[in-house]
Amino acid sequence: MDNLLQGTRDAVHLLISMDPEFLEIVGLSLFVSLTATFLAGIVAIPFGLTIGIKEFPGKKMLVRLIYTLMSMPPVVIGLVIFLLLLRSGPLGRFRLNFTPTAMIIAQFCLVTPIITGVVFNGTKERGSEIRDLAKTLGASPSQTLWLLIRELRINIMSAVVTGYGRAISEVGAVMVVGGNIRGHTRVMTTTIAMLRNMGEYSLAIATGIVLLLISFIINSLLYHWQQER
Amino acid sequence: MHLFIEHLTKSYDEKKVLDISRLEIDSGCFWGIIGPNGSGKSTLLKIISSLTAPCQSRILYDGLPLNDRLLLDMTLVFQKPYLLRTSVFQNIAYPLQLRHVSSRQLKEQVEEMLTRFQIEHLRDQKAWTLSGGEAQKVALARALVFKPRLIMLDEPTANIDPTSILLLEKQIRIHYETYRPTVLMVTHNLQQTKRMCDQVAFLHEGTLQDAGPLEKVFGGHAHPLVHSFIQQGLI
Numbered sequence: 001m002d003n004l005l006q007g008t009r010d011a012v013h014l015l016i017s018m019d020p021e022f023l024e025i026v027g028l029s030l031f032v033s034l035t036a037t038f039l040a041g042i043v044a045i046p047f048g049l050t051i052g053i054k055e056f057p058g059k060k061m062l063v064r065l066i067y068t069l070m071s072m073p074p075v076v077i078g079l080v081i082f083l084l085l086l087r088s089g090p091l092g093r094f095r096l097n098f099t100p101t102a103m104i105i106a107q108f109c110l111v112t113p114i115i116t117g118v119v120f121n122g123t124k125e126r127g128s129e130i131r132d133l134a135k136t137l138g139a140s141p142s143q144t145l146w147l148l149i150r151e152l153r154i155n156i157m158s159a160v161v162t163g164y165g166r167a168i169s170e171v172g173a174v175m176v177v178g179g180n181i182r183g184h185t186r187v188m189t190t191t192i193a194m195l196r197n198m199g200e201y202s203l204a205i206a207t208g209i210v211l212l213l214i215s216f217i218i219n220s221l222l223y224h225w226q227q228e229r
Numbered sequence: 230m231h232l233f234i235e236h237l238t239k240s241y242d243e244k245k246v247l248d249i250s251r252l253e254i255d256s257g258c259f260w261g262i263i264g265p266n267g268s269g270k271s272t273l274l275k276i277i278s279s280l281t282a283p284c285q286s287r288i289l290y291d292g293l294p295l296n297d298r299l300l301l302d303m304t305l306v307f308q309k310p311y312l313l314r315t316s317v318f319q320n321i322a323y324p325l326q327l328r329h330v331s332s333r334q335l336k337e338q339v340e341e342m343l344t345r346f347q348i349e350h351l352r353d354q355k356a357w358t359l360s361g362g363e364a365q366k367v368a369l370a371r372a373l374v375f376k377p378r379l380i381m382l383d384e385p386t387a388n389i390d391p392t393s394i395l396l397l398e399k400q401i402r403i404h405y406e407t408y409r410p411t412v413l414m415v416t417h418n419l420q421q422t423k424r425m426c427d428q429v430a431f432l433h434e435g436t437l438q439d440a441g442p443l444e445k446v447f448g449g450h451a452h453p454l455v456h457s458f459i460q461q462g463l464i
Contacts, residue, residue, distance in 0.1 A: 129311045132280050137324040137371070138301040151314055 007205025011213075014206050021183070026210065029187040032100055032174065033167035036107030037115075041160050044115035048159070049148050051116075052123020053131050063120065069113035074106075075172030081106045082177050098179040103187070106173035111163040118162055122155030123148070161222055168215055230291055230302060230379040230411045231256040232277065237286040239272055239435075247272050247283070247435040254428075256291070256378075257409040261416055261426035261443075265458060268432040270415040271308075274381045277413070278305040290379070301328070303379035308387050310368030312356035317348060317367050320356050324375040342370035345400055362393040369397060373404050380404075382414040386421065398425055419459060423447070431455050 014022055051059060051066075083089055085097045085105075096102040130151045134144040149156060171189035178185035180194055188211045195204035232254040239247040247269040254260055262270045275281035277288065279295055290299045304324075313320050321342050325335045343349045346366040351359065359367065369385060382401070386394040402425060405412055416422055422429060423443065430440040431452065439445075439452040446455060 126311075132307075133311045133313075135280060135300070136278055136303075136305040137327060138304075138375070139327055140297070143327055147313075 003201040004205055006202035008209060010202050010206035011209035014210060015213075022207075022210075024183065025186050025188055025191055025207075026214065028100060028185070029168060029189070029211070030214065032103045032187060033107060033164060036104045036167050037111055037160060037164040039104070040108050040111040040115050040163055044112045044163075045119055045149065045156055045159070046145065048116040048119025049123050049127065049145065049152070052120045053127040053148070066113050066117050066120065070117045072110070072113070073172065074110055074170040075176060077109050078106050078173030078176030081109060081173070085177065097177060098181060098185055100178070100185060102177040103174045103185060106177045107167045107170070110170060110173055111167050114166055115159045115163040118159035119152070119156055122152050122159070126152065157222060157225075161219055164218065165215065168211070230299075231289075232379070232411065233287075233289040233292070234277075235287040237273075237276065237288070238284045239269070239276060239281070240284050245435055247276070249273070249435075249437045252430065252437055252440060254411060254413070256411055258428050259405055259412045259414070259426050260428045260430060261414055261422040262430050262432065263416060263419070263422055264432035264438075267434075269435040270432055271383050272435075273432070274305055274383055274413060274415060277379075278303060278381055280305070302377050303381070304372045304375075304377045305381040306368050306372045306383065306385050308384040310364055312359070312364055312367055315356060316353050317351045317356060317359070318343070318353060320367050321371045321374055324371060328375060338374055342374050345403075346370045347396060362389040365389055366393065366397065369400065373400075376408050376410070378410050380410050380412045382412065384415055384417065387417070394421075401425065433458075 051062060081102065082097060084091050085094065085102055086092055087095070087097075096105070127148060130148050131144055134147045139147060169189065171193050174180075174185070174187055175190050175193065178187070178190065180186050180190035186194075188207055192204045192207050192211070195201070195207065232252075234249055234252040234254075237247060237249040237252075238245065246267075262273060264270055272281060276283045276286065279300065288295065290303075293299065313323060318339055321339045322335055325338060330338070340349075343352055346369065348363065348366050348370070351363060351367075356364070356367065365385065369382075372380065385401070386397050389397070398421065401412070401414075404410075414422075414425060416425075426443060428441065429443055429446040431438045431446060431454070433454055438454050446452070447459070451459070
């Protein structure tokens with residue numbers, strides 16, 4: 001209990017003091033997770049919409065695969081990406097391990113199936129109806145896609161928020177591919193894990209509170225934007 | 230729009246739901262598509278509007294196979310219409326926006342539709358707050374606003390109140406008489422068919438049993454099946 005109270009006090013202190021190192025950690029966390037979510041959204045939203053409205057051989061198997069990947073442990077994804085990016089690995093020549101880019105790649109792989117799965121679930125309910133309406137009113141394929149995005153925006157927003165939540169809160173993948181290097185790949189979740197190992201519980205709690213606060217602000221902004229639309 | 234349909238078949242899981250050897254629909258005619266449940270009426274409209282792929286068919290629109298240009302000239306109104314998650318005005322404006330109509334013309338045409346369907350008071354209301362009858366009025370206004378040359382209506386007045394039915398029928402008929410599109414209307418209502426249509430196609434178990442002018446199909450020499458269904462009140 002003392003640690004929790006002290007953690008709350010430290011969180012306030014961290015926010016007021018504007019410690020440059022802490023701000024850098026927060027900034028990198030946001031940069032990595034928002035970039036990964038944004039890139040995953042570009043791929044996963046059209047993909048989820050497409051499999052939601054189209055019938056094709058192997059669709060059931062593909063959906064099962066996506067659902068399985070949705071629950072993939074981050075540390076496993078981190079390990080696979082780490083091995084692929086290893087100097088002796090197939091993508092080793094890019095020398096990306098222990099860089100923020102590798103962390104973005106890992107989180108992208110983590111978040112893409114989540115956004116795809118959630119968008120797919122929303123699309124299979126109403127997607128065909130929307131597509132048929134667009135077609136009967138003379139919409140082109142690109143206009144139909146845009147209408148689908150517009151009509152399913154709440155579902156898409158939920159998918160993006162869920163994906164972002166998963167990205168910002170995960171520790172396994174970024175720890176494996178990033179290595180938690182001070183001033184380079186250290187993010188809030190890896191900081192918390194490190195502080196816990198060092199026995200700095202109140203500071204770990206403080207970082208957790210700041211992480212929650214940032215998530216709350218971003219979710220509130222997205223929710224507000226969704227309501228406005 | 231002139232329609233020529235030949236060798237049209239559609240099956241679901243080996244079960245044949247539609248098998249029409251030939252049906253010709255002249256431009257500017259108002260057709261009623263009638264028949265009991267499961268006779269393939271809605272499937273026929275979905276195939277003509279290219280929402281459903283047939284197993285086999287030769288369909289010509291004004292003598293041509295379907296293309297993007299022709300798709301812009303036709304519409305299908307569903308029995309349970311889907312309205313966009315926006316205002317009534319925006320719903321009716323949507324097909325005009327797709328056709329890049331100028332904002333002044335768009336406003337004029339949408340306002341005209343709101344007046345014709347007596348829904349001016351719903352102009353800014355969100356579509357999901359509408360009753361079934363109001364939603365159907367909006368869907369019809371949206372389908373007619375861009376003046377398509379082929380209008381397909383799948384039971385457009387099912388499950389709505391009698392006053393709204395009369396209004397919708399009147400507006401459909403006025404639109405038809407003003408612009409002379411080809412209209413295909415699926416209906417279960419025999420009286421409505423007689424009020425609205427000039428030509429009738431009678432489908433039973435996916436096959437075309439009879440087609441032609443109203444007085445021929447429903448007249449003294451009606452097809453025995455048509456006669457029997459009328460007697461049983463099945464259409």
